[in-house]
Amino acid sequence: MASAGLQCFAFSLALLGVFGDITATLLPNWKINADVGSNIITAITQMQGLWMDCTWYSTGMFSCTLKYSVLSLPVYIQAARTTMVLSCILAAFGICITTVGMKCTKLGGDTESKSHTCFAGGVCFILSGIFGLIPTSWYTREIISNFLDTTIPESSKHEPGGAVYIGFIAAGFLLIAGVIFCTSCFKKQQGPWIYPAKQQHFPSTQQESNAGYNLKDYV
Numbered sequence: 001m002a003s004a005g006l007q008c009f010a011f012s013l014a015l016l017g018v019f020g021d022i023t024a025t026l027l028p029n030w031k032i033n034a035d036v037g038s039n040i041i042t043a044i045t046q047m048q049g050l051w052m053d054c055t056w057y058s059t060g061m062f063s064c065t066l067k068y069s070v071l072s073l074p075v076y077i078q079a080a081r082t083t084m085v086l087s088c089i090l091a092a093f094g095i096c097i098t099t100v101g102m103k104c105t106k107l108g109g110d111t112e113s114k115s116h117t118c119f120a121g122g123v124c125f126i127l128s129g130i131f132g133l134i135p136t137s138w139y140t141r142e143i144i145s146n147f148l149d150t151t152i153p154e155s156s157k158h159e160p161g162g163a164v165y166i167g168f169i170a171a172g173f174l175l176i177a178g179v180i181f182c183t184s185c186f187k188k189q190q191g192p193w194i195y196p197a198k199q200q201h202f203p204s205t206q207q208e209s210n211a212g213y214n215l216k217d218y219v
Contacts, residue, residue, distance in 0.1 A: 003103075004102070004103040004104045006180060006184070007098075007102050007103060007104065007118070007180070007181070007184060008102070008104060009180070010098075010176070010177040010180035010181055010184075011095075011098060011099075011102065011177070013173045013174075013176055013177040013180075014091070014094060014095060014098065014125055014173065014174060014177035014178075015095065016170070016173050017091060017125070017128070017129070017132075017170045017171070017172075017173035017174035017177060018088070018091040018092065018095060018170075018174075019170075020166050020167070020169055020170025020173065021084070021087050021088050021091055021128070021132055021167070021170045021171075021174070022088055023163075023166055023170075024084070024132075024136075024163045024164070024166040024167035024170060025050065025084040025085065025087075025088060026049075026051070027049060027161075027162065027163035027166070028047050028048070028049035028051070028052050028053065028054045028064060028163075029047040029048075029049060029054075029161035029162050029163050030047075030048060030049045030050060030080075030139060030160075030161050030163045030164055031047070031048050031139075031143050031158035031159065031160060031161050031164075032045060032046065032047050032048075032158060032159055032161045033045070033046045033047075033155075033156075033157065033158045033159070044056070044057055044058075045057075046158075047161060048158070049163065050067075050077060050080055050081050050084065051066065051067060051081075052064045052065060052066045052067060053065050053067065074142075076135075076138050076139060076142050077139075079134070079135060079138065080135030080136075080138065080139055081135075083131045083132070083134045083135045084131070084132065084135050084167070086128075086131045087128045087129075087131035087132040087171075087174075088128075090124045090125075090127050090128035090131065091124070091125065091128040091174060093121075093124050094121045094122070094124030094125040094128060094174075094177075094178070095121075097117055097120050097121035097124060098117070098118060098121030098122070098125075098181055100114075100117050101113075101114045101115070101116075101117025101118035101119075101120070101121055101181075102114070102118065115184065115185035116185060118181045118182075118184050118185055119181065119182055119184075119185040121181050122177070122178040122179065122180070122181030122182035122183075122184075122185075123178065123182065124178070125174045125175070125177045125178030125181065126174070126175060126178035126179065126182070127178075128171075128174045128178075129171045129172070129173075129174035129175035129178060130171075130175075132167055132170055132171035132174065133168070133171045135167070136164050136167040136168050136171065139160075139164060140160055140164055143158055143159065143160050146158065147159070
């Protein structure tokens with residue numbers, strides 16, 4: 001199994017990934033649009049997230065509107081909601097499972113049981129990272145496609161916000177932590193596995209003598 005220090009490092013990365021995943025899911029700045037206009041005093045920054053849309057004015061006013069209707073949302077936003085929630089749930093399960101399977105804890109039974117538990121937690125982290133990459137990649141692709149589309153006016157174009165970058169980083173942390181925990185369950189093979197034990201061979205002369213002795217008993 002991997003060393004306890006390496007598992008603690010992976011657990012720290014997983015914690016950062018979980019916090020980043022939850023933060024990216026809740027933040028409203030998945031895409032932003034700054035409309036300065038002719039007067040900087042009336043500058044407006046519009047931010048759109050998975051759950052709400054917010055507007056920030058240069059005067060200090062800040063207002064948000066929740067997205068109540070699910071069916072009216074684009075497909076990529078609905079998919080992003082589902083996958084990000086699944087990513088957070090899987091990451092939370094991974095934290096609970098790896099806490100039991102880590103070598104530095106006294107839970108989980110013997111070494112073999114702990115290795116299997118770490119493997120299960122690592123799988124949860126890997127799946128969580130994949131579910132986190134799907135919405136961030138898809139969301140970024142939609143933003144770039146709309147930005148490069150010449151038929152869309154400049155006022156309706158957006159750029160990726162901070163939540164997208166946080167989602168990418170969190171997914172990377174979860175994937176790295178998952179790989180470390182999955183590889184920690186493999187043990188190093190010993191020499192006898194490569195070189196099988198030699199079988200004992202009795203000399204043929206001894207076998208012949210024993211056979212001859214047995215035949216004489218019946219004469």
